[in-house]
Amino acid sequence: MNTKILNPNNNDDIELSGKIIKNGGLVAIPTETVYGLAANALNPESVKNIYKVKGRPSDNPLIVHISNINQLAPLVSEIPEMATKLAEKFWPGPLTIILPKSHIIPKETSGGLDTVAVRLPASETARKIITASGCPIAAPSANLSGKPSPTTFDHIYSDLNGKVEGIVKGESCAIGVESTVITLVTKVPKILRPGGITKEQLEEVLGTVEVDKAVTGELENKEDASSPGMKYKHYSPKSKIIIADMSLSDYVKLVNESENFGALCFEGEEKFLNKPYVTYGKAYDGASQGQKLFEALYELDRKNIKQAYARCPQQNGVGLAVYNRLIRSAGFDFIKSDVSVIGLTGTTGAGKTTVSSMFRSLGVSVIDCDEITKDENIYKGKCLLKLKETFGEDIVKDNKLDRKLLGKRAFSSKEKTEQLNKITLPVIKEEINRRIDILKQQGNSIIIIDAPTLFEAKAEDICCKIITVNAPLEIRRERIMKRDNLSLEDANLRINAQLSESFFLSHSDFVIENTNDEITILNRVKEIITEVK
Ligand code: TXA
Numbered sequence: 144m145n146t147k148i149l150n151p152n153n154n155d156d157i158e159l160s161g162k163i164i165k166n167g168g169l170v171a172i173p174t175e176t177v178y179g180l181a182a183n184a185l186n187p188e189s190v191k192n193i194y195k196v197k198g199r200p201s202d203n204p205l206i207v208h209i210s211n212i213n214q215l216a217p218l219v220s221e222i223p224e225m226a227t228k229l230a231e232k233f234w235p236g237p238l239t240i241i242l243p244k245s246h247i248i249p250k251e252t253s254g255g256l257d258t259v260a261v262r263l264p265a266s267e268t269a270r271k272i273i274t275a276s277g278c279p280i281a282a283p284s285a286n287l288s289g290k291p292s293p294t295t296f297d298h299i300y301s302d303l304n305g306k307v308e309g310i311v312k313g314e315s316c317a318i319g320v321e322s323t324v325i326t327l328v329t330k331v332p333k334i335l336r337p338g339g340i341t342k343e344q345l346e347e348v349l350g351t352v353e354v355d356k357a358v359t360g361e362l363e364n365k366e367d368a369s370s371p372g373m374k375y376k377h378y379s380p381k382s383k384i385i386i387a388d389m390s391l392s393d394y395v396k397l398v399n400e401s402e403n404f405g406a407l408c409f410e411g412e413e414k415f416l417n418k419p420y421v422t423y424g425k426a427y428d429g430a431s432q433g434q435k436l437f438e439a440l441y442e443l444d445r446k447n448i449k450q451a452y453a454r455c456p457q458q459n460g461v462g463l464a465v466y467n468r469l470i471r472s473a474g475f476d477f478i479k480s481d482v483s484v485i486g487l488t489g490t491t492g493a494g495k496t497t498v499s500s501m502f503r504s505l506g507v508s509v510i511d512c513d514e515i516t517k518d519e520n521i522y523k524g525k526c527l528l529k530l531k532e533t534f535g536e537d538i539v540k541d542n543k544l545d546r547k548l549l550g551k552r553a554f555s556s557k558e559k560t561e562q563l564n565k566i567t568l569p570v571i572k573e574e575i576n577r578r579i580d581i582l583k584q585q586g587n588s589i590i591i592i593d594a595p596t597l598f599e600a601k602a603e604d605i606c607c608k609i610i611t612v613n614a615p616l617e618i619r620r621e622r623i624m625k626r627d628n629l630s631l632e633d634a635n636l637r638i639n640a641q642l643s644e645s646f647f648l649s650h651s652d653f654v655i656e657n658t659n660d661e662i663t664i665l666n667r668v669k670e671i672i673t674e675v676k
């Protein structure tokens with residue numbers, strides 16, 4: 144077959160793509176998520192061809208793409224209110240909604256299920272092609288079954304050239320991971336596949352949303368899959384991937400001391416590594432990881448990296464989608480450190496102390512960085528001199544540091560706080576590391592670092608997981624006013640001098656809401672210990 148390479152900026156090519164699809168052919172098209180292999184969703188023969196070209200198991204249903212909300216009603220037997228709300232908020236966009244199907248959806252498209260998955264993509268090219276075809280379009284990701292999904296033209300060209308009527312040569316896909324699939328046929332809406340629209344965003348519209356257990360783990364019984372796609376081997380490059388669920392510092396050691404392993408790391412981390420590497424987005428930034436993940440998997444093969452240790456993404460925001468794809472690329476293969484060092488942090492007044500004493504009461508060792516900060520012995524010599532130089536001679540009286548005065552001056556602005564951190568954090572970090580070594584030697588398997596300035600100290604690099612303790616702003620403010628006898632103004636100054644609440648939330652693996660219900664908090668603490676173990 145002679146495959147036409149079509150230009151999305153040329154109207155004739157858009158019309159031609161639509162015509163080929165309408166007449167039963169296959170065209171690979173770009174969308175904002177990944178490239179799709181498009182066919183007329185209502186034509187069983189065309190749909191069968193999709194399965195054939197992809198080598199896809201026929202019980203794995205396809206997503207039906209529309210370009211206008213009016214195309215939804217004929218495809219489904221009902222449109223619940225929740226679907227309308229989701230469509231209003233997230234369409235066009237990377238969200239697929241599962242609803243009971245109407246009789247016009249052939250069983251080939253729905254994989255024999257009585258539901259149908261529908262999506263209205265944000266990509267203008269995709270929408271133009273759907274409109275030009277005059278029919279709803281079935282479009283799975285355009286990869287051969289089992290391979291990583293394609294996010295650039297180059298990824299699909301060699302796989303599909305000669306096998307399909309056309310390939311639309313678009314730009315790289317902006318989101319890079321497939322759409323979020325949510326089903327509304329369960330009692331509580333449930334995410335079957337995480338993607339570009341996050342659980343947090345969905346909950347804002349729907350209230351509670353569940354996440355299918357297949358999203359973050361391997362199903363014991365594959366036949367239990369709510370979404371057939373979750374039971375197959377998926378997203379695998381030729382390169383063997385093992386996820387290194389550990390701190391950056393342990394990861395660097397692991398990679399550098401390994402034989403024949405490359406790295407799949409975050410941007411900027413390569414400077415610590417002496418092995419071949421590919422990066423996939425920035426640490427703590429699920430959206431950038433999502434954008435680069437599949438490209439990076441292809442890149443591993445291109446660089447002929449036969450085995451790679453991958454950095455483990457966090458499971459918040461789009462990170463959940465990244466985690467979901469990466470664990471499948473790795474065939475659920477993980478490696479962990481013997482000792483888990485966990486950072487416990489949060490904004491001032493969030494109630495970290497309560498949480499850390501709960502960890503202690505459960506037998507977990509906690510390094511209290513506040514206590515280290517208050518330890519006069521660590522600021523000897525050069526450090527003390529610099530403090531005096533920066534914050535005034537009078538902060539030291541009779542050889543004693545006036546911490547209250549220092550605090551008043553240092554926490555009065557972000558700039559001053561940064562100056563303080565620059566002087567004191569290196570000595571604090573040295574002391575933390577010394578204490579970690581001692582606790583490791585004593586045989587602890589979990590060590591908590593309780594540190595309000597975890598990120599400023601760059602101590603997150605020695606943590607395998609990060610817990611943020613959080614509470615609403617009014618509660619935090621009230622707590623610190625009472626605790627430290629501060630005026631409203633001073634309390635606000637202190638809160639504003641810190642990293643923001645949203646920074647903490649986007650940088651943590653676990654969030655503990657500390658709103659005073661001790662039993663709930665204790666249960667969450669126990670849950671986290673179990674999960675880390
Ligand atoms: O972003 C995307 O959604 C891309 C682009 C091309 O639009 N498409 C895509 O399609 O990822 P595909 O076929 O690779 O993935 C569809 C997923 C599969 O995991 C499938 O099992 C699930 O959606 N799915 C489809 N219909 C379903 C249904 N009725 N019930 C449960 N899961 C369904």
Ligand code: MG
Binds near residue numbers: 283284292
């Ligand atoms: Mg796919």
